[in-house]
Amino acid sequence: MGVATVLGIETSCDETGVGIVADGRLLGAALASSMDEHARFGGVVPEIAARAHLESLVPCLDAAFADAGIAPRDLDAVAVTSGPGLATALHTGVAAAKALAAAWNLPLYGVHHLAGHVAADTLEHGPLPGRCVALIVSGGHTSTLLLGDLARDPIVHLGDTRDDAAGEAFDKVARILGLPYPGGPAIDRAARGGDPDAIAFPRGLLGAGPDFSFSGLKTAVARLVERERRPLADVAASFQEAVVDVLTRKAVDACRAHGVRTLVIVGGVAANARLREVAAARCAAAGLALRVPPPALCTDNGAMIAAVGDLLTTAGAEPAPLTLPITPTAPLTRATCPA
Template sequence: MTSPKIVLGFESSCDETGVALCTTDGRILGQALYSQIAMHKDYGGVVPELASRDHIRRLIPLMNETFAQAGIGLNDVDAIAVTTGPGLPGALMAGCAFSYSMAMGLNLPVIPVHHLEGHLLSPLLSANPPAFPFTALLVSGGHSQLMGVEGLGKYKLLGETLDDAAGEAFDKTAKMIGLPYPGGPALSKLAESGNPERFKLPRPMLHSGDFMFSFSGLKTAVLTTAMKLAGVSQPAEGMAIDDTDKADLAASFQAAIVETLVKKALAACLHMDHKRLVVAGGVGANRLLREQLVKAATKRGIDVYFPELNLCTDNGAMIAFAGAMQVREHPDLLANRNYSMNTRPRCELATS
């Protein structure tokens, strides 16, 4: 490939609409992102039908903003990348229908991108990118996985959650103790003022001898503790808990999650004999997780890599970048004109 190619990327798997332009030499030319938090706040969570409709409204304005940043036009694009899964069916369909239609109209190839691959590769966009191979901890609202990564497209699943993902447990626990949506960031902020050692909460599967996670039992333990603090016999959202108790409970919960993620991730690194650990996904922005991982990994001679904070949540840059890396690795993809759209609401990333 004699000169860098330009890939236009679209992300619409859940409640963020993202658009970006990336070159095959790893430069982000422009990006725009819209979060639906304000719209879903009144419902206490994402409403799939509303999310799908809003993606349709946002895609063209965000695309225009992205091209304006980059100072180029549609005729300069060499390929279109789009998230095809996993995610909400309607939301994926909105982004894919738009992307495939545009690609067909412009006679451009479409690069399907796995949402988790976008997250996994996003730290490569940082000022200090990791080299292959590495172990990856993918932690977001819907996923908690440990992957062995040997190279682009070479991913081995080491372990994943048996029930709630870490981010999901954050959100559900926050809602349980009466914190506003989105719950995860609100709980993390409240935890900063709490005592993480006050409540002895479980660390499920911490000593299971494998790389699997389980957070539903921890969530249940928090519920039981919250009910005792509120003096009630039946669970209810937003139970009346003293502010100090609430902060201590949030801090204790967060400490349990972080300890589990840190120990499992480092064990996976040692198992794979990797000296690099990549952390990606929304929970990767958690301050305590970052601090504890770096501290523990440094003692073992392991380097830890995080995406830039603005790339931790869902975004178009990670999808455009993943598509661009595929094109760089396999230039023949530019000749592909298969417009058979196939969204995959549930799909695995592992390739080996």
């Protein structure tokens, strides 16, 4: 089909996101976060997140339509995150998307959350090349992926974390250091002015294949803090450098191993300033093109889900039935979740 205008809804965790995309362009978006409500617990509480989605979804829909300057009659499809994520949170978004698709007589697409992170980059840098490697780094996932056509082709996993995801390690280490939740931004700030070479923290599985491991690094930080007093900025910077070193080396190695010339880094941790800096330097040295979305598109948002819906609609993908289930532990094999 021709140009489609797609509404995207994201409620997999603690952000309520709504976005509207047409022909690869972001027309309007709105976002509400319940992060402050979870901060005192040191992590996301599913029941609090679900209630916040219920309260925020309609205002976000209204705001996104106002931002885009269009009405529901201008839409061609509805896309929604149906997995992975918190079950109670996913239920809220999927139920809303089903109701809207039925009421407006529109096709419905169940989108894989991580495919949404990849598609977010297209809103800033245009269509992805025919083949590329994506490094997904978030609170729950760390993977290198070999991508073809995101709407049509299977997604091939080149490497995955064996334990903690990178974002999870940031959160846990921030707690060890007495920094607030979420840990990624807190450590990024604390590391400024610190010496990234002050402490030789371990690089898990570096040189031992494509998979990732950050559990040992987290333990090394905890033992150091118990054993001796070091400047907070140095500990934060050295920890961050260990994570960034492993992520960028393995991502560049994956590109070389598969003859790919473009690396795309996405997910919440992709907003980290040091990761972006080191990735840019290493990709330049290796002759690779680097694509990273702006920080606002790295964290969870509805625009990225609408972007996948746009690709699926344009590709003529089969819509999901109105019985679309949630899939809290959906494996990433395609841009859509099982219907």
